[in-house]
Amino acid sequence: MKTVEMKLASYFAAFASLFLCCGSGTVADLDLDEQALLQFSATVPHGRKLNWSPATPVCTSWVGINCTKDGSRVIALHLPGVGLHGQIPANTLGKLDALMILSLRSNRLSGNLPSDVLSLSTLRYVYLQLNNFSGDIPSSLPPSLDFLDLTFNSLTGNIPTAIQNLTNLTGLNLQNNSLTGPIPNFSLPRLRLLNLSYNHLNGSVPSSFQKFPASSFVGNHICGPPLNQCLTISPSPSPSPTNFPPPTVPENPRRDSHKKLSIGAIIAIGVTGSALVFFLLLILVLSCLKKKRYQGGALTSKVKGGRSEKPKEDFGSEVQEAEKNKLVFFEGCSYNFDLEDLLRASAEVLGKGSYGTTYKAILEEGITVV
Numbered sequence: 001m002k003t004v005e006m007k008l009a010s011y012f013a014a015f016a017s018l019f020l021c022c023g024s025g026t027v028a029d030l031d032l033d034e035q036a037l038l039q040f041s042a043t044v045p046h047g048r049k050l051n052w053s054p055a056t057p058v059c060t061s062w063v064g065i066n067c068t069k070d071g072s073r074v075i076a077l078h079l080p081g082v083g084l085h086g087q088i089p090a091n092t093l094g095k096l097d098a099l100m101i102l103s104l105r106s107n108r109l110s111g112n113l114p115s116d117v118l119s120l121s122t123l124r125y126v127y128l129q130l131n132n133f134s135g136d137i138p139s140s141l142p143p144s145l146d147f148l149d150l151t152f153n154s155l156t157g158n159i160p161t162a163i164q165n166l167t168n169l170t171g172l173n174l175q176n177n178s179l180t181g182p183i184p185n186f187s188l189p190r191l192r193l194l195n196l197s198y199n200h201l202n203g204s205v206p207s208s209f210q211k212f213p214a215s216s217f218v219g220n221h222i223c224g225p226p227l228n229q230c231l232t233i234s235p236s237p238s239p240s241p242t243n244f245p246p247p248t249v250p251e252n253p254r255r256d257s258h259k260k261l262s263i264g265a266i267i268a269i270g271v272t273g274s275a276l277v278f279f280l281l282l283i284l285v286l287s288c289l290k291k292k293r294y295q296g297g298a299l300t301s302k303v304k305g306g307r308s309e310k311p312k313e314d315f316g317s318e319v320q321e322a323e324k325n326k327l328v329f330f331e332g333c334s335y336n337f338d339l340e341d342l343l344r345a346s347a348e349v350l351g352k353g354s355y356g357t358t359y360k361a362i363l364e365e366g367i368t369v370v
């Protein structure tokens with residue numbers, strides 16, 4: 001007991017001295033961070049339970065939280081795929097004003113992007129991909145941004161020109177949204193990763209971005225290098241002033257026509273193929289029937305051997321022999337025999353067709369079946 005008390009006392013002393021030497025500011029700041037996080041977890045529904053409790057220390061126990069080395073501020077929030085859904089309310093995460101890393105990817109967050117969070121002047125890495133955020137990208141983003149990933153959301157509007165001010169940006173991923181308008185001519189010297197694919201952007205790729213591969217821009221109404229040449233630019237050689245509407249999808253028209261052609265070809269091949277197969281089958285059936293008719297009664301005596309072999313192949317000697325020997329009768333049938341009876345009976349081949357062989361069997365009771 002004594003030792004525990006002493007330990008507690010020394011902890012308290014250490015805590016007090018920390019408090020005194022560093023000033024009340026840092027602890028108060030961490031306190032505010034904690035409040036902001038608790039507010040966030042209380043208002044945003046999430047699938048998996050977070051272990052965020054006021055009773056445990058934020059920096060060392062809370063899942064998804066990283067602090068500064070001295071444990072005075074929250075600098076990173078990683079909550080990927082924890083089933084967060086709904087909107088991020090203002091004045092929750094937006095109060096984490098030492099935050100550098102924000103990762104809320106692969107959740108079901110919706111509504112506008114949290115503009116107060118995305119204007120935190122310390123923010124460097126933002127991963128909000130694979131949610132359902134809608135609306136515009138905020139027009140003011142912090143110049144500290146290093147990586148911005150907003151892919152696979154439902155964002156609309158233009159690419160904000162303010163991105164030009166993000167001189168430290170090394171990655172910008174905006175693919176698979178619904179962004180419109182032109183691609184601004186940004187000069188971002190550190191940019192290494194760029195993906196604007198699968199939006200509704202139009203115009204051409206500005207000179208500053210032409211060093212990026214075509215796959216950074218596909219799935220838009222964009223033409224010119226590094227993509228295919230624009231269809232709209234190609235001069236109409238026809239002398240007549242046609243009133244065709246301008247092509248609405250200039251990007252990669254070849255692929256489209258190719259697709260249509262191949263679908264047509266597939267249908268044609270399918271139709272001719274099945275017709276051919278059908279005729280072959282018809283000829284086979286007809287020739288078989290003819291043969292049988294000519295050979296007629298000559299076959300009957302030979303059937304016995306074949307007959308006992310055939311069913312054995314079909315109904316192999318497995319455990320559920322009895323089940324297999326059961327025959328299924330149509331409703332209203334009063335017959336009562338099984339496969340064994342059928343095999344014991346004398347039988348003759350009536351004919352062979354495309355569905356198999358037809359036997360005529362006379363059972364012991366004198367019943368004749370086909």
Ligand SMILES: *[C@@H]1O[C@H](CO)[C@@H](O)[C@H](O)[C@H]1NC(C)=O
Pocket residue numbers: 065066076
């Ligand atoms: C965050 O903290 C966890 C442990 O709580 C650690 O494993 C991880 O490396 C830290 N991440 C960063 C970026 O500091």
Ligand SMILES: *[C@@H]1O[C@H](CO)[C@@H](O)[C@H](O)[C@H]1NC(C)=O
Pocket residue numbers: 110111132134154
């Ligand atoms: C995304 O949000 C839009 C409304 O903004 C809604 O119509 C759509 O169903 C949502 N999609 C998913 C997958 O939740």
Ligand SMILES: *[C@@H]1O[C@H](CO)[C@@H](O)[C@H](O)[C@H]1NC(C)=O
Pocket residue numbers: 143144145168
């Ligand atoms: C950009 O990065 C450099 C070094 O990585 C850093 O010194 C500078 O403060 C950053 N700029 C901004 C606006 O954060």
Ligand SMILES: *[C@@H]1O[C@H](CO)[C@@H](O)[C@H](O)[C@H]1NC(C)=O
Pocket residue numbers: 139140161162163165
């Ligand atoms: C870019 O930054 C400059 C000064 O840092 C500022 O005057 C300007 O308004 C910013 N541009 C945008 C679009 O935010």
Ligand SMILES: *[C@@H]1O[C@H](CO)[C@@H](O)[C@H](O)[C@H]1NC(C)=O
Pocket residue numbers: 176198219
């Ligand atoms: C992006 O969106 C486009 C168009 O909706 C789609 O064809 C493509 O498969 C998506 N990309 C991925 C990786 O799912």
Ligand SMILES: *[C@@H]1O[C@H](CO)[C@@H](O)[C@H](O)[C@H]1NC(C)=O
Pocket residue numbers: 185186187206207208
């Ligand atoms: C785009 O920006 C680059 C570099 O800043 C510049 O050289 C070029 O002239 C600009 N192009 C246009 C079309 O504004």
Ligand SMILES: *[C@@H]1O[C@H](CO)[C@@H](O)[C@H](O)[C@H]1NC(C)=O
Pocket residue numbers: 180181182202203204
């Ligand atoms: C891009 O689309 C907008 C409307 O969607 C249109 O006003 C504009 O002229 C288009 N720009 C180009 C270069 O096609």
Ligand SMILES: *[C@@H]1O[C@H](CO)[C@@H](O)[C@H](O)[C@H]1NC(C)=O
Pocket residue numbers: 175176194195196197198213215216
């Ligand atoms: C951009 O994203 C699209 C769709 O997710 C992908 O197919 C393409 O390879 C990406 N391009 C680059 C350069 O990352």
